[in-house]
Amino acid sequence: MTGLLTRMSPQTLRIVALLAVLMAVLLFFATQIDNYLTGRLFNRISSSVAIMALIATGQTLVILTRNIDLSVGSIVGFVAFATGSLIAALPGLHPVALVLFAMGLGGLFGAANGLVVAYARIPAIIVTLATLAIFRSLLVEFSDGRSITSNTLPDWLVSFPNTTVFSIGDFDFRAGFLAAFLVVIIVHLALNKLRAARRFYAVGSNPEAAEMAGIDTKRTVFTAFVLCGMLAGLAGFMFLARFGNITVVAGFGFELKSIAAAVLGGVNIFGGSGTVIGAFIGAVLVDLIETSLVRWPLVSEFWREAVLGTLILLAVTADAILMRRLIKLRTDREAARDHERERAAERDRATHAEAGS
Amino acid sequence: MKNALLTATTAAFLAGTAIVASADTVTLEPGQDTNMVLLPKFLGILVFDQANEGAQEAHAELQNPGELLFQGPTPENSVAGQIEIMTTSATQGQGAVMLSNNAGDQIAPAAQAALDGGTRVVTWDSPIPSGDGEDVFVAQVDFGSIGIVMADMAHSILGGEGKMAVLSATPDAANQNAWIASMQEALEGDKYAGIELVDIVYGDDQSEVSYNRALALYDQHPDLGVIMSPTTVGIQAAAKAMQDEGLCDEVKVSGLGLPSEMVSYTLNGCAPEFALWDFRDLGYLTYYTAYGLATGQLTGDIGETFTAGRMGDYTVEEDPGRPGAKRILMGPFTVYTSDNVEAAAQ
Numbered sequence: 001m002t003g004l005l006t007r008m009s010p011q012t013l014r015i016v017a018l019l020a021v022l023m024a025v026l027l028f029f030a031t032q033i034d035n036y037l038t039g040r041l042f043n044r045i046s047s048s049v050a051i052m053a054l055i056a057t058g059q060t061l062v063i064l065t066r067n068i069d070l071s072v073g074s075i076v077g078f079v080a081f082a083t084g085s086l087i088a089a090l091p092g093l094h095p096v097a098l099v100l101f102a103m104g105l106g107g108l109f110g111a112a113n114g115l116v117v118a119y120a121r122i123p124a125i126i127v128t129l130a131t132l133a134i135f136r137s138l139l140v141e142f143s144d145g146r147s148i149t150s151n152t153l154p155d156w157l158v159s160f161p162n163t164t165v166f167s168i169g170d171f172d173f174r175a176g177f178l179a180a181f182l183v184v185i186i187v188h189l190a191l192n193k194l195r196a197a198r199r200f201y202a203v204g205s206n207p208e209a210a211e212m213a214g215i216d217t218k219r220t221v222f223t224a225f226v227l228c229g230m231l232a233g234l235a236g237f238m239f240l241a242r243f244g245n246i247t248v249v250a251g252f253g254f255e256l257k258s259i260a261a262a263v264l265g266g267v268n269i270f271g272g273s274g275t276v277i278g279a280f281i282g283a284v285l286v287d288l289i290e291t292s293l294v295r296w297p298l299v300s301e302f303w304r305e306a307v308l309g310t311l312i313l314l315a316v317t318a319d320a321i322l323m324r325r326l327i328k329l330r331t332d333r334e335a336a337r338d339h340e341r342e343r344a345a346e347r348d349r350a351t352h353a354e355a356g357s
Numbered sequence: 358m359k360n361a362l363l364t365a366t367t368a369a370f371l372a373g374t375a376i377v378a379s380a381d382t383v384t385l386e387p388g389q390d391t392n393m394v395l396l397p398k399f400l401g402i403l404v405f406d407q408a409n410e411g412a413q414e415a416h417a418e419l420q421n422p423g424e425l426l427f428q429g430p431t432p433e434n435s436v437a438g439q440i441e442i443m444t445t446s447a448t449q450g451q452g453a454v455m456l457s458n459n460a461g462d463q464i465a466p467a468a469q470a471a472l473d474g475g476t477r478v479v480t481w482d483s484p485i486p487s488g489d490g491e492d493v494f495v496a497q498v499d500f501g502s503i504g505i506v507m508a509d510m511a512h513s514i515l516g517g518e519g520k521m522a523v524l525s526a527t528p529d530a531a532n533q534n535a536w537i538a539s540m541q542e543a544l545e546g547d548k549y550a551g552i553e554l555v556d557i558v559y560g561d562d563q564s565e566v567s568y569n570r571a572l573a574l575y576d577q578h579p580d581l582g583v584i585m586s587p588t589t590v591g592i593q594a595a596a597k598a599m600q601d602e603g604l605c606d607e608v609k610v611s612g613l614g615l616p617s618e619m620v621s622y623t624l625n626g627c628a629p630e631f632a633l634w635d636f637r638d639l640g641y642l643t644y645y646t647a648y649g650l651a652t653g654q655l656t657g658d659i660g661e662t663f664t665a666g667r668m669g670d671y672t673v674e675e676d677p678g679r680p681g682a683k684r685i686l687m688g689p690f691t692v693y694t695s696d697n698v699e700a701a702a703q
Binding site: 033035040041044048051133136137139140143144145146147149150151162239242243244245246247248249250251252290291294295301302 | 399400401402403405406431432433528558559562563564565568569570572573576577579590593594597601602617618620621
């Protein structure tokens with residue numbers, strides 16, 4: 001077992017560690033809550049994580065470049081409302097056009113963030129803290145107190161996220177989840193295979209070196225924000241489809257959840273390392289803990305946030321310790337192997353020397 | 358003789374009522390100048406905009422040359438924003454602030470300072486729990502009777518027997534908490550002996566949180582019969598969740614909702630019964646009250662009766678739910694079913 005673990009790349013190791021934590025959380029709550037481990041739990045989590053997975057993916061791209069986007073929740077809310085208004089006004093609009101509209105609008109918000117962060121060199125935490133409030137206020141102004149209700153939306157939109165594509169036993173794989181998962185996989189592959197996408201890592205791990213290597217760091221940071229905005233826009237579309245009822249508080253607090261998901265998923269908050277798959281599992285973990293806590297009678301409403309925070313800390317700590325141990329195992333093994341090789345080489349030399357004499 | 362006496366008594370009696378009426382029912386003099394602020398929990402919720410429409414209607418009717426401002430915090434800043442607007446309004450010397458309180462007792466010092474500075478404070482929709490810093494609360498309905506109506510709706514949906522759970526707004530919303538408490542009190546009665554309240558959860562008045570909480574309620578209590586949600590955001594999120602998961606045959610949704618938002622769920626049976634009052638009327642009555650106080654035509658003392666335009670006469674009374682505080686009771690509200698929801702949704 002340890003041999004297997006030490007042969008994996010650190011990225012894979014992290015994902016294995018995360019899955020172990022996920023299992024531990026599942027097993028813990030299974031002992032606490034009746035009727036817990038059922039297909040229904042999978043259906044709940046998978047349907048609800050579809051939205052956060054997209055946002056966490058965008059957040060990861062931004063964090064990789066040593067930045068942060070606090071405005072994603074407000075972008076989700078605005079895009080959900082604007083997309084809902086558009087389809088209510090033009091019910092015949094093609095679904096693809098509606099998705100493109102949502103992503104385009106989100107991308108515009110992202111571009112506004114990116115311009116100020118990359119080209120005016122203002123810290124992202126300040127810029128997006130401001131745009132968090134600005135985008136939300138724009139929504140309050142734009143909505144004029146109206147809400148979007150599901151009866152003004154076309155059937156295809158409302159039924160899309162809950163359409164079961166296929167089932168394995170009690171486990172339903174629904175369209176909303178599969179679509180989000182597909183996006184996560186595409187972004188993951190792009191980050192690993194595309195030279196252009198590798199720049200996010202380069203800029204995040206060492207901006208000066210990246211600059212000297214001829215990477216346009218400003219453009220890279222700008223691109224990360226635009227992509228994050230587009231993914232938040234897509235999440236806004238999914239939010240609209242899933243909940244149907246959009247008020248001005250839509251997407252409220254999503255920025256912190258997306259950061260929690262990314263960090264839990266092993267994305268380094270100081271940039272330069274982490275994977276989108278990790279962030280996805282992080283999003284699942286946050287959702288799982290939250291859903292389970294609601295059903296855990298031991299924790300009252302008022303303590304739930306605190307318990308959630310503690311569990312996130314615990315999970316991150318456990319993950320970090322596990323990682324460190326695994327890496328140590330691995331380096332020990334490598335050291336042992338090196339040592340072995342040296343001794344073998346020495347023996348070789350000795351044999352040669354003997355043979356030569 | 359007997360007849361004469363009777364006539365005399367009747368005459369005296371009639372005269373008496375006439376005198377009582379003219380002495381006690383204040384008719385507000387229009388055209389007086391006072392600036393006022395309508396302060397909702399936060400901006401961007403339909404019912405508060407409806408309240409503003411009602412207040413604007415009364416503002417025009419009373420020909421107040423002053424200004425009526427509709428000013429509220431943004432959703433993420435509700436508590437601090439409300440306190441700030443209250444303080445600013447007092448500094449500006451506004452005639453009255455009409456507040457739907459979302460800040461619990463935290464706003465009481467700011468409201469008290471406003472009162473001391475001569476700005477009248479009228480609460481509506483959600484009062485200041487302690488009653489400190491408040492002239493009078495314009496109550497949409499009797500908070501005790503909301504509890505009974507919710508218990509009755511649960512009774513009729515469950516057929517008198519079954520499990521109910523509550524999906525509320527935020528854990529510290531004064532109005533929802535009072536209604537839930539009054540429903541729990543009502544449930545003690547013999548009529549509701551077959552109804553078991555199994556859980557109370559909070560959806561924070563956010564669609565996504567409420568939606569997930571509603572599903573969690575079903576997962577936790579598989580034999581649940583009805584989800585009672587005394588908030589317009591929670592009730593429609595719960596109805597949508599049950600509809601999406603095909604659970605409407607097992608779990609019904611009820612509570613307080615807007616007909617325009619609930620009509621499809623009422624017609625398809627997911628939410629067969631729900632109730633609400635008219636927020637336009639609430640804004641209208643609140644404006645009349647605040648205008649009367651700000652222009653000195655009303656004192657706000659218990660027993661004082663005044664005419665609120667098209668809505669008729671109202672009396673200031675003791676608030677049975679908050680000892681020492683005063684209220685004006687609007688009432689009644691409407692229970693919506695498939696028979697009347699479509700007409701109301703227009």
